Amino acid sequence: MNETVLELEKxxxxxPPGADRANAVSDVDLxxxxxxxxxxxxxxxxxxxxxxxxxxxxLPRPHVRVGSGRILFEGQDLAVAPQxxxxxxxxxxxxxxFQEPMTALNPLHTIGRQLDExxxxxxxxxxxxxxxxxxxxxxxxxxxxxxxxxxxxPHQLSGGQRQxxxxxxxxxxxxxxxxxxxxxxxxxxxxxxxxxxLIRELQREHGTSVLFITHDFGVVVDIADExxxxxxxxxxxxGTAGAVLGAPTHPYTKALIAAVPKLVPPAARPAxxxxxxxxxxxxxxxxxxxxxxxxxxxxxxxxxNMELRRGETLGLVxxxxxxxxxxxxxxxxxxxxxxxxILLGGTDIARLPRHRLRPIRKRVQMVFQDPYASxxxxxxxxxxxxxxxxxxxxxxxxxxEEALALLxxxxxxxxxxxxxxxxxSGGQRQxIGIARALALHPEVLVADEPVSALDVxxxxxxxxxxxxxxxxxxxxMLFVTHDLRVALQVCDRIxxxxxxxxxxxxxxxxxxxxxxxxxxxxxxxxxPGGSWQDRKAS
Amino acid sequence: xxxxxxxxARNRMALFGAAVLxxxxxxxxxxxxxxxxxxxxxxxPALQPPGGRFLLGTDTLGRDVAAEIAYGARTSLLIGxxxxxxxxxxxxxLGGIAGYYRGRTETxxxxxxxxxxxxPAFIFALLIVAILSPSVSSEIIAIAxxxxxxxxxxxxxxxxxxxxxxxxQACAGLGASDARIILNHMLPNCASSIIAVGxxxxxxxxxxxxxxxxxxxxxxxVMSWGLxxxxxxxxxxxxxxxxxxxxxxxxxxVLGINLxxxxxxxxxxxxxxxx
Numbered sequence: 001m002n003e004t005v006l007e008l009e010k011x012x013x014x015x016p017p018g019a020d021r022a023n024a025v026s027d028v029d030l031x032x033x034x035x036x037x038x039x040x041x042x043x044x045x046x047x048x049x050x051x052x053x054x055x056x057x058x059l060p061r062p063h064v065r066v067g068s069g070r071i072l073f074e075g076q077d078l079a080v081a082p083q084x085x086x087x088x089x090x091x092x093x094x095x096x097x098f099q100e101p102m103t104a105l106n107p108l109h110t111i112g113r114q115l116d117e118x119x120x121x122x123x124x125x126x127x128x129x130x131x132x133x134x135x136x137x138x139x140x141x142x143x144x145x146x147x148x149x150x151x152x153x154p155h156q157l158s159g160g161q162r163q164x165x166x167x168x169x170x171x172x173x174x175x176x177x178x179x180x181x182x183x184x185x186x187x188x189x190x191x192x193x194x195x196x197x198l199i200r201e202l203q204r205e206h207g208t209s210v211l212f213i214t215h216d217f218g219v220v221v222d223i224a225d226e227x228x229x230x231x232x233x234x235x236x237x238x239g240t241a242g243a244v245l246g247a248p249t250h251p252y253t254k255a256l257i258a259a260v261p262k263l264v265p266p267a268a269r270p271a272x273x274x275x276x277x278x279x280x281x282x283x284x285x286x287x288x289x290x291x292x293x294x295x296x297x298x299x300x301x302x303x304x305n306m307e308l309r310r311g312e313t314l315g316l317v318x319x320x321x322x323x324x325x326x327x328x329x330x331x332x333x334x335x336x337x338x339x340x341x342i343l344l345g346g347t348d349i350a351r352l353p354r355h356r357l358r359p360i361r362k363r364v365q366m367v368f369q370d371p372y373a374s375x376x377x378x379x380x381x382x383x384x385x386x387x388x389x390x391x392x393x394x395x396x397x398x399x400x401e402e403a404l405a406l407l408x409x410x411x412x413x414x415x416x417x418x419x420x421x422x423x424x425s426g427g428q429r430q431x432i433g434i435a436r437a438l439a440l441h442p443e444v445l446v447a448d449e450p451v452s453a454l455d456v457x458x459x460x461x462x463x464x465x466x467x468x469x470x471x472x473x474x475x476x477m478l479f480v481t482h483d484l485r486v487a488l489q490v491c492d493r494i495x496x497x498x499x500x501x502x503x504x505x506x507x508x509x510x511x512x513x514x515x516x517x518x519x520x521x522x523x524x525x526x527x528p529g530g531s532w533q534d535r536k537a538s
Numbered sequence: 539x540x541x542x543x544x545x546x547a548r549n550r551m552a553l554f555g556a557a558v559l560x561x562x563x564x565x566x567x568x569x570x571x572x573x574x575x576x577x578x579x580x581x582x583p584a585l586q587p588p589g590g591r592f593l594l595g596t597d598t599l600g601r602d603v604a605a606e607i608a609y610g611a612r613t614s615l616l617i618g619x620x621x622x623x624x625x626x627x628x629x630x631x632l633g634g635i636a637g638y639y640r641g642r643t644e645t646x647x648x649x650x651x652x653x654x655x656x657x658p659a660f661i662f663a664l665l666i667v668a669i670l671s672p673s674v675s676s677e678i679i680a681i682a683x684x685x686x687x688x689x690x691x692x693x694x695x696x697x698x699x700x701x702x703x704x705x706x707q708a709c710a711g712l713g714a715s716d717a718r719i720i721l722n723h724m725l726p727n728c729a730s731s732i733i734a735v736g737x738x739x740x741x742x743x744x745x746x747x748x749x750x751x752x753x754x755x756x757x758x759x760v761m762s763w764g765l766x767x768x769x770x771x772x773x774x775x776x777x778x779x780x781x782x783x784x785x786x787x788x789x790x791x792v793l794g795i796n797l798x799x800x801x802x803x804x805x806x807x808x809x810x811x812x813x
Contacts, residue, residue: 361713
């Protein structure tokens with residue numbers, strides 16, 4: 001049995017009066033052992049991040065504070081430790097990695113200076129010794145050219161490199177415990193796979209105990225020794241990774257695991273022989289700043305061809321910066337393109353002036369990624385949904401009647417009509433967004449990462465809703481996603497994008513069994529927890 | 539909105555400001571009842587000290603200082619609110635166009651705004667009133683002309699931020715016209731910022747008006763606080779009350795309005811809410 005590094009004893013974190021519940025987490029018992037990775041998994045609002053912050057004494061006091069229970073670390077209770085004691089522990093004995101390394105690093109200081117600062121505060125090493133240690137750590141997280149990296153500013157590094165620098169910083173003083181709060185959520189899958197591997201490798205080398213906070217079961221499979229499942233502030237299940245993932249006992253854990261889209265071959269579907277409804281021919285788009293002093297130009301779309309047939313779902317898959325969202329926006333004419341044609345039912349709409357676009361808008365509608373940003377916070381739900389038809393000349397009372405019917409179609413209660421968007425959860429807001437798009441009776445629905453901001457269980461519901469609506473209304477759908485599992489589940493064909501180009505486009509089953517392009521293969525290999533799902537499927 | 543009101547009500551200084559402004563409004567409403575006579579009319583002997591028959595004394599010509607202040611309050615509020623409204627409308631239109639259309643339009647409009655901002659406000663206002671001949675309407679025009687740039691910059695900034703938000707794009711995707719997007723979606727979403735900044739502008743406008751009137755550029759036929767102080771400054775040492783009471787009125791009014799403005803800013807501005 002490995003020795004215990006940190007123990008949570010009946011930890012309860014109190015929320016301010018008027019919050020949705022009295023305690024963020026209640027009576028959480030958790031033991032973190034040396035050399036083990038413990039995954040704390042939960043959906044948004046489960047209180048998992050607050051557990052991490054309470055260990056470091058970083059709760060947003062006085063509103064949120066430890067109500068009762070103990071946090072035992074090296075024989076003392078961190079819940080009642082004074083702030084100066086906590087400062088000595090933070091960084092030195094407990095390291096922390098955050099979700100978004102860009103906000104956790106100071107943009108005005110070089111990476112080297114920020115790492116050096118940690119050593120200056122906590123050790124009495126000389127300048128040369130500190131530099132040697134910093135270089136050693138930079139090297140150990142496999143950043144290329146350590147000497148160049150320490151002279152770089154955070155914005156000069158990629159997201160993955162920044163996260164590596166953060167890990168180097170957290171491990172600088174050989175902490176006994178490393179807390180990682182969703183460290184790979186903001187990263188692309190291939191980068192995520194590398195970072196997970198790195199954390200695992202370093203943790204084995206140093207025998208560090210790791211508390212890994214995540215919402216993604218795939219990540220848990222890849223990294224966890226032990227798993228604890230948090231549901232709305234209550235620890236419902238904990239055990240070894242094999243036990244919890246293989247034979248979950250609590251119904252909530254079972255439901256969560258069931259909701260994870262499977263990385264399984266989709267049933268082969270008959271080829272769609274319907275006519276092409278929308279087609280992109282050789283479209284290009286560059287983003288650039290053409291100023292007085294020249295400027296930088298980024299090629300977002302480099303001659304993209306694709307076609308969508310009636311009643312078909314085409315998946316656009318790729319990592320951030322691959323141009324998939326740009327393509328979605330270009331096709332809906334929310335972004336102007338530089339050259340090429342966009343054919344809707346055979347007519348080119350790429351160059352239509354704005355006043356002639358209006359009839360096109362009716363036929364192609366979009367569902368946006370962020371359910372918190374895509375609804376006007378000052379409009380009532382009924383007005384949001386009815387706005388499209390009103391713009392297109394439907395009398396207001398008729399549009400409102402139709403909007404009420406649509407609420408039912410997307411699974412919301414009629415009482416939702418009079419409320420404002422902030423009163424709804426993320427999944428409900430996404431339903432409102434879908435209803436708004438459907439209000440114009442479009443032929444083509446372009447969905448830009450419609451579920452990536454949602455929890456897995458909600459994700460499954462929204463995907464089911466989209467599939468149901470698509471079948472009922474015989475829509476054609478362009479589905480943009482970074483998540484291969486989701487793409488496999490909903491798409492008839494998949495187009496893989498990389499750096500503004502479609503590198504591979506094929507029916508879903510074909511792309512799964514026989515990916516041609518090396519990038520497609522890399523994407524499949526990087527899906528977190530891929531092996532676990534294979535086993536489950538077989 | 540009601541949450542905003544509740545947050546405002548929790549701010550004691552803002553409530554004090556609201557009370558001061560409330561008293562002032564009451565005074566303006568009741569003025570014709572309390573002082574039915576023209577404030578320019580001679581009411582008694584000159585230079586009577588406060589107390590006695592005249593609550594706040596009389597000035598060099600024997601006019602009732604209390605009546606002058608009551609009528610001056612009406613002028614101050616009229617010009618303060620009028621000039622601010624004009625500045626908001628003009629500033630919001632320019633800033634809104636610049637922030638929505640961006641590009642060359644924005645460059646031209648914002649350079650123009652900066653040009654106006656670089657001229658010293660009070661001297662520019664003096665110049666405009668001197669050209670237009672002193673009257674209430676030319677004072678409003680002058681004060682609005684020096685106040686609109688801050689509103690234009692605010693609205694432009696808000697519009698630029700809102701323009702990138704998905705709900706605005708979603709609306710464009712529905713086929714909405716520019717006017718619909720601007721009036722139905724963008725303006726309502728920056729209304730709270732405009733209200734907060736606008737309320738502070740009223741205080742500045744009242745100060746500008748008092749300054750103009752003090753220099754004799756106010757409307758000679760309309761009683762105003764600056765005019766009273768201007769008339770009383772020659773006898774400041776022998777009859778202190780003539781300048782002091784309108785001065786206190788200006789101080790309290792501007793202080794009250796600024797406190798309300800700060801309170802609104804904190805209540806309505808999401809960035810300051812957590813403080």
